[in-house]
Amino acid sequence: MTDNVIDIEGLRCRYGAFEAVRGISLQVRRGELFALLGTNGAGKTTTIEVLEGLNKATSGTVRVLGLDPIRDRAALRPRTGVMLQKGGFSGSLTVLETVNLWRNLTAGPRPAAEALEMVGLSDKAGVAVEQLSGGEGRRLELALAVLGRPELLFLDEPTTGMDPASRRRTWEVVRELLADGTTVLLTTHYLEEAENLADRVAIMKAGEIVTIGTPEQVVRALPARITFTLPAGNPPQLSHSTLHVQADRVTYHSTDLQSDLSDLLAWANGNAITLTDLAARPASLEDVFMDIATTNDEPAEASR
Numbered sequence: 001m002t003d004n005v006i007d008i009e010g011l012r013c014r015y016g017a018f019e020a021v022r023g024i025s026l027q028v029r030r031g032e033l034f035a036l037l038g039t040n041g042a043g044k045t046t047t048i049e050v051l052e053g054l055n056k057a058t059s060g061t062v063r064v065l066g067l068d069p070i071r072d073r074a075a076l077r078p079r080t081g082v083m084l085q086k087g088g089f090s091g092s093l094t095v096l097e098t099v100n101l102w103r104n105l106t107a108g109p110r111p112a113a114e115a116l117e118m119v120g121l122s123d124k125a126g127v128a129v130e131q132l133s134g135g136e137g138r139r140l141e142l143a144l145a146v147l148g149r150p151e152l153l154f155l156d157e158p159t160t161g162m163d164p165a166s167r168r169r170t171w172e173v174v175r176e177l178l179a180d181g182t183t184v185l186l187t188t189h190y191l192e193e194a195e196n197l198a199d200r201v202a203i204m205k206a207g208e209i210v211t212i213g214t215p216e217q218v219v220r221a222l223p224a225r226i227t228f229t230l231p232a233g234n235p236p237q238l239s240h241s242t243l244h245v246q247a248d249r250v251t252y253h254s255t256d257l258q259s260d261l262s263d264l265l266a267w268a269n270g271n272a273i274t275l276t277d278l279a280a281r282p283a284s285l286e287d288v289f290m291d292i293a294t295t296n297d298e299p300a301e302a303s304r
């Protein structure tokens with residue numbers, strides 16, 4: 001028996017003549033958080049909608065908890081939780097009324113108080129939904145998505161519109177759900193969020209998966225970064241680096257950070273040059289994302 005909660009093989013999706021998803025394959029294992037990342041229009045929501053049974057594959061196979069998302073939708077519904085980009089609840093009901101309404105539609109739901117406590121909305125129970133802030137509304141949607149203690153939770157941009165404190169609180173909720181054994185498929189434009197939460201990530205562009213793996217594996221493919229400001233003069237070439245200069249900001253992409261940093265400091269000391277704001281760090285998920293997003297586009301930095 002496979003331990004894959006999601007199994008996608010060769011998925012393609014068309015909208016008329018336009019192919020939004022172009023033959024992607026990926027597996028999500030039980031208990032992991034898998035983050036689907038990508039540029040706007042990359043095909044993330046289309047993919048998630050196919051998994052939720054809301055959109056039809058043009059070709060390829062898709063299994064969710066071993067079932068077909070469209071044919072077996074009734075069987076899958078109680079086992080999955082969905083937090084969509086735009087929630088669909090009535091603004092005039094209070095938060096508690098909304099939760100109770102959804103509890104009536106859910107098999108074996110959490111108590112309302114527990115769901116509100118989880119997402120930090122206990123003190124908003126009597127407030128009309130339309131009076132919630134954007135971030136509070138997203139947290140209510142999260143509470144509704146986890147009411148039925150789903151085995152698999154779809155989180156489509158869950159923290160959009162949240163302030164940093166709300167976002168971190170939501171991450172805590174997600175971590176608690178993972179600790180309870182929930183499998184999570186997340187899409188997000190916050191790469192820090194993926195770096196913090198994801199066991200594995202895939203980055204999509206124009207309907208294809210460009211890279212997939214643990215955040216560490218994905219990041220390791222890129223060179224480390226050395227940056228500083230140099231108001232005048234030319235920076236040196238370093239043996240294991242490519243040099244990028246934008247105005248007075250200098251960036252090296254280095255495959256041997258220790259050696260290149262040592263050569264750079266020797267050059268600066270020998271020429272009595274101050275390297276203002278000097279920083280050296282491994283590549284981040286954001287670097288990988290930008291690398292993918294800007295490939296075949298205008299380069300983000302001009303090479304000198």
Ligand SMILES: Nc1ncnc2c1ncn2[C@@H]1O[C@H](COP(=O)(O)OP(=O)(O)OP(=O)(O)O)[C@@H](O)[C@H]1O
Pocket residue numbers: 015018020038039040041042043044045046047
């Ligand atoms: N119903 C539709 N009809 C026609 N084209 C569509 C439809 N839905 C999506 N598309 C197109 O398919 C492509 C993928 O859209 P999708 O919403 O899956 O991207 P996404 O990766 O979720 O983007 P974002 O990060 O902006 O939410 C886009 O070019 C979009 O314009």
